[in-house]
Amino acid sequence: MIYILDYGSGNLRSVQKAFEAVDVVAEVGADPARARSADGLVLPGVGAFGHAMAELAGRGLVDLIEERIRAGVPFLGVCLGLQLLFEESEESPGVQGLGIVPGRVTRLPDRVKVPHMGWNQIEIMQDSPLLDGVPDHSAFYFVHGFVGVPTFPAYVLTTTDYDDLTFVSSIQRENVAAFQFHPEKSSELGLKLYRNFARWVYGRER
Amino acid sequence: MLLKRIIPCLDVDRGRVVKGTNFVDIRDAGDPVELASRYDREGADELVFLDITATHEKRDTMVELARRCAEELFVPFTIGGGISDVDHVRALLAAGADKVSLNSAPLRDPALISSCAERFGSQCVVLAIDAKRVPGEGEPRWEAYVNGGRLPTGRDAVEWAVEAVGRGAGEVLLTSMDRDGTKDGYDLELTAAVSSAVNVPVIASGGAGSLEHLAEVILSAGADAVLAASIFHFGEFTIHGAKDYLYTRGIPVRL
Numbered sequence: 001m002i003y004i005l006d007y008g009s010g011n012l013r014s015v016q017k018a019f020e021a022v023d024v025v026a027e028v029g030a031d032p033a034r035a036r037s038a039d040g041l042v043l044p045g046v047g048a049f050g051h052a053m054a055e056l057a058g059r060g061l062v063d064l065i066e067e068r069i070r071a072g073v074p075f076l077g078v079c080l081g082l083q084l085l086f087e088e089s090e091e092s093p094g095v096q097g098l099g100i101v102p103g104r105v106t107r108l109p110d111r112v113k114v115p116h117m118g119w120n121q122i123e124i125m126q127d128s129p130l131l132d133g134v135p136d137h138s139a140f141y142f143v144h145g146f147v148g149v150p151t152f153p154a155y156v157l158t159t160t161d162y163d164d165l166t167f168v169s170s171i172q173r174e175n176v177a178a179f180q181f182h183p184e185k186s187s188e189l190g191l192k193l194y195r196n197f198a199r200w201v202y203g204r205e206r
Numbered sequence: 207m208l209l210k211r212i213i214p215c216l217d218v219d220r221g222r223v224v225k226g227t228n229f230v231d232i233r234d235a236g237d238p239v240e241l242a243s244r245y246d247r248e249g250a251d252e253l254v255f256l257d258i259t260a261t262h263e264k265r266d267t268m269v270e271l272a273r274r275c276a277e278e279l280f281v282p283f284t285i286g287g288g289i290s291d292v293d294h295v296r297a298l299l300a301a302g303a304d305k306v307s308l309n310s311a312p313l314r315d316p317a318l319i320s321s322c323a324e325r326f327g328s329q330c331v332v333l334a335i336d337a338k339r340v341p342g343e344g345e346p347r348w349e350a351y352v353n354g355g356r357l358p359t360g361r362d363a364v365e366w367a368v369e370a371v372g373r374g375a376g377e378v379l380l381t382s383m384d385r386d387g388t389k390d391g392y393d394l395e396l397t398a399a400v401s402s403a404v405n406v407p408v409i410a411s412g413g414a415g416s417l418e419h420l421a422e423v424i425l426s427a428g429a430d431a432v433l434a435a436s437i438f439h440f441g442e443f444t445i446h447g448a449k450d451y452l453y454t455r456g457i458p459v460r461l
Contacts, residue, residue, distance in 0.1 A: 014302065017277060113405060115329050117376070118430075119209040119251055119460045139209055139460035141282060143329050161207055185282050185304065187246060 002026040002201060003038035005065075007055040009045035015078065015194075018184035022195040030059045040074040040201035041065070043081035043178075049105065049146070050092025052080055062098065069100055069176055074201045077178030079144060082171065085178055086148050101173050103150040112163045115145040120181070122158035122169050130170075130177050130196045131157070138189050140181035142169075147180065209458045210424050211251035211431035212448055213409060214438045216241060218257050218287075221267050239274045245438070246281050248445040251460060253279065254307070254379070254433060257287035258354065265294055269301045276302020284332055286379075295322050299330060307332035307379055310352035313359050313366070316373055323374025328406075333375035337363035337396055338383040346395050348382075355383050364399050371404045378404060379433065382412035389415025392423040392432075401428035409433050417443060417451040424457055 002019060004012050004026055012028050019026035026042070027034065035041060043065070045052055056062050069075050077085050086097045089105035097105070108114045119139045124131055142160070147167040150156060157177065160169035170179045177197070183190035217224040222236045242253045255275070257268045268285060275283050285298050286307030295306050312318045312333065322331045336355045337348040348363035367378050380400050382393035392410045401408040407430035410423040414434040423429045437443050449459045 014276060018280065021280065113407075115327075115376070116208075117329050118407065119211060121207060121209070163208075184280065187249075187280050191280060 001038050002040045002042060003035045004028045004042045005061055006030045007059055007061060009047050009052055012044055014184045015042060015044045018191055018194045021191050024198040032060050032064045035064055041068055042076045044078040045080035047080060048091055049083055049089040050095040052084055053095050065098060072175050075176045076197050079180060079182055082178035082180050083146055083148050089146060091146050100176055101150055101155055101171055102152060103148060105146050105148050107146055112165055115143055116162050117143045120160050122160055124158050125156050128157055128172050129200050130193060132196050133192055134189060140186040140190060142181045144180060207458050209460050212445055213252045213254055213431055213433045214245045214250050215254040215256060215433050215435045218255050218271060220259050221271060239278050242275060243278045245445060246279050249449055250281060250445050252281055253283040255285045264288060269297050272298045272301035272303040286334055292321050299326055305330045305332050307334040309334040312370060313350060313352050319370055319373040319375050328374045328376035331375050332377045332379050333370040334379040335363050335367060336381050336383050348396055351383060364403050367400045368403050371406050377407045379409045379411060385413025388413055391419040394423060394427040397423055397427035397429050407431060417448055420448060421452055421455045421457060
């Protein structure tokens with residue numbers, strides 16, 4: 001079972017139904033025991049970094065996430081869920097992130113329109129099972145004002161150009177992957193990413 | 207590169223699409239969700255639902271529409287039409303709407319925009335303006351109307367757009383009342399005036415009759431997105447066809 005972690009951060013139904021659309025069972029909840037038995041974990045979310053970390057901690061999910069990631073369970077972050085994987089964010093100074101991916105989250109510079117909202121393209125920087133069947137320059141739907149900046153380029157899966165800015169739009173470190181955009185709002189190609197994640201979780205035979 | 211968007215618009219009354227469509231291959235052409243879902247599969251970048259229900263159940267039917275859309279659609283969607291307070295906005299967003307569009311209410315109470323932007327974020331607050339040209343010599347001017355275009359407000363449409371964006375509107379849905387329904391093309395001067403005055407995306411609306419109209423309002427008037435109803439509803443053009451055309455005109459779109 002794939003478990004979508006609910007920490008009070010808005011509507012997670014859209015992520016759940018994206019899995020349903022590709023015939024994958026995904027549960028939404030915040031039960032650490034249930035999450036511990038999951039084959040794959042998904043951390044979606046919108047809102048502020050500091051608030052989200054506090055909500056995760058309050059539900060006992062910070063330790064759980066670290067534990068399951070160390071155990072090798074496939075993990076997918078979406079939007080704020082990508083940002084939370086970093087060590088810290090300019091949005092909430094002094095708040096520690098999950099620290100799974102070295103680096104920090106920074107505010108989009110003033111010279112571009114913030115939030116970055118709409119359909120934009122990805123530049124694929126390395127192969128990943130998550131991007132199976134996804135052509136380079138494919139478009140996905142973004143809504144965000146902050147971006148993750150990994151310390152090591154090795155963890156950059158895709159980048160995206162926004163005016164004269166190039167930012168990291170998805171990352172992967174071993175069993176942890178994350179998208180800054182919203183696959184669940186990105187029509188067919190977005191659904192393909194959830195299907196790819198499910199295949200990653202269950203293996204190709206399934 | 208941020209792509210230009212094509213947005214079909216559906217007018218909905220008591221849960222049903224108002225202007226008929228002549229799609230023959232869908233079960234219920236009056237069902238907004240089924241029609242929207244078809245547009246999603248056809249490549250629509252977003253959808254806008256304008257609820258014109260005038261009954262006192264309006265609020266509930268709109269929330270129900272949002273809930274059903276959220277179940278069926280995999281692209282962002284906006285709901286608008288007679289939204290007048292923060293609680294209604296909250297209910298629509300909680301039901302799964304990505305954005306709400308505000309039209310008449312903020313012209314009476316501009317603080318509604320700031321209240322919504324502060325609570326839910328600018329990204330989900332769309333300001334809809336129904337603008338009509340003011341007759342006369344000299345520089346063109348447009349007046350903002352409310353109540354479905356029936357009531358003039360005396361407000362200059364461009365100034366109102368600037369104020370509303372300053373208060374936190376994240377996007378402007380700009381309808382030319384002069385062009386709406388004419389198929390003569392968008393009001394390029396109006397679109398250019400607003401898009402050069404605000405630093406948020408402007409969705410051009412009213413007057414689309416051909417694919418060239420879509421291209422020209424993006425290329426020469428600075429529109430970030432084009433909204434159209436009848437040219438798609440009646441099957442004159444498909445979304446895919448429209449995108450292919452825009453692409454050949456050098457406009458970046460999601461193909």
